[in-house]
Amino acid sequence: MKLNIDPERCQGHGRCYDLAPELFGEDDEGYGRVLGDGLVAPGQERDARLAVANCPEHAIDAGRA
Secondary structure (H helix, E strand, O other): OEEEEOOOOOOOOOHHHHHOOOOEEEOOOOOEEEOOOOEOOHHHHHHHHHHHHOOOOOOEEEEOO
């Protein structure tokens, strides 16, 4: 699984980095950003899916790596 945030959709609610701080962070303006290369380790898939499901703007994509 590989994560990506669409910057055009993200409104900076922060749910992604609140729910999965090991996968997401915030930029200087408070918008979400994917940490590292976006690849999700097998033990982090649940947290990644939780963040995707809770993004009110549907800005996070969890595609295949």
